[in-house]
Amino acid sequence: MNEEIEKFVGKYSRKMWISMISRLGLNLNIWEILRYKNIPIYASRTNCGDSDWIIHTDKCLSCGSDLKLLSNQESFYVKLLCKCGVSATTSWTKERLRCLISDHNQIQRLLDEIVDRKTAKFPGREIFWTNQGYSVEDAKRKVSEWQKQQSDKSSITKGSRNHSVRCVEYYLKRGYTEEEARERIKKIQTTNGLDWYVERYGEDLGKILFEDRIDRWINSYYSRDDINSINLSKGRTRQQHIDKNGLEWYNEFQIVSKTKMTQTKIGRGLIIDPCLKSDKIIYYEKTSFFTNYSIRNYYDLINPQYEKIAHRQFHVDHVFSRKDGFVRQIRPEIIGCPLNLRIIWWADNLSKGGRSDFTFEQLMKNYEKSKIEYGYPY
Ligand SMILES: [Zn+2]
Secondary structure (H helix, E strand, O other): OHHHHHHHHHHOOHHHHHHHHHHHOOOOOHHHHHHHOOOOEEOOHHHOOOHHHEEOOOEOOOOOOEOEEEEEOOEEEEEOOOOOOOOOOOOOOHHHHHOOOOOHHHHHHHHHHHHHHHHOOOOOOHHHHHOOOOOHHHHHHHHHHHHHHHHHHHHHHHHHHOOOOOOHHHHHHOOOOHHHHHHHHHHHHHHHHHHHHHHHHOHHHHHHHHHHHHHHHHHOOOOHHHHHHHHOOOOOOHHHHHHHHOHHHHHHHHHHHHHHHHHHHHHOOOOOOHHHOOHHHHHHHHHHHHHHHHHHHOHHHHOOOOOOEOOOOEEEEEOOOHHHHHHOOOOHHHHOOHHHEEEEEHHHHHHHOOOOOOOHHHHHHHHHHHHHHHOOOO
């Protein structure tokens, strides 16, 4: 066996090993080769070469599922295929690191390092100042100065922030209970929002989208503590927001800020007002809603190889195209169903254009299958 390995590694360069084994169908195990040759394996592509990120397992330490081994130039790294400790953020979490590293101290070191790297540009951390040559004492002073400055800033804006009739705080100040406040907001949302959704998306879809939005809005407020913490939320990073208020709150916070930004952009003439959008754009947006739903809930089905989905990487493609869907006025939830989606290389997607690789019959069959076999709810 070892002879075979020596022969193999002598013949091919490191970066070819994985692909040559599968291409030639060799009876060699890449994990064994790396172990035998004492070659380090890193926890991720971006950390290749950093000895702190070397791992010593070929399985997830939490669930035991196999890791995918990949190479980048001369280095080898792994990809976790399981869902252990997966969060909405792309950055490492303690739970995710536990899948690969058993040493508690090493995990803590890595997490600290990540935080330091991320916050080195943030004046609220000592490292920001020590990097600029301040002593530790001076850095501490600088940080507390900065914090004071921030809290002064927020007290100026505090008054104006709770004046919106869509804010629970607004009603609490006027003597309503929290329950009543939520009811009030719901009512306002119902009278103002639903019309807009129905007008934009039609009776049926408008209601679905609207209720989805309301649910997220209302459920994002839980308690007095939450409301207080929202008022203290300015100046935080994304992760700090999520740690403090939870992911659900953060998503709603994002929607609200995006809406405000959109309004500003419309006002300045930078983008088109949604009510002036063409039918085609509206149709594409509708399909996007269902496409995103399918990607969120049927990720494994659509992307079983866990290819990287990104610009100039793999794209999610509608096999029966959106263009044809628009021309033939097919309901958007059919076009966005999981079994009409697949992963293709970006260049292929570009050359495909608006072509459909499914017939209408195939599309409908897959839509039914999505509903019956996979519980697609639309
Ligand atoms: Zn796992």
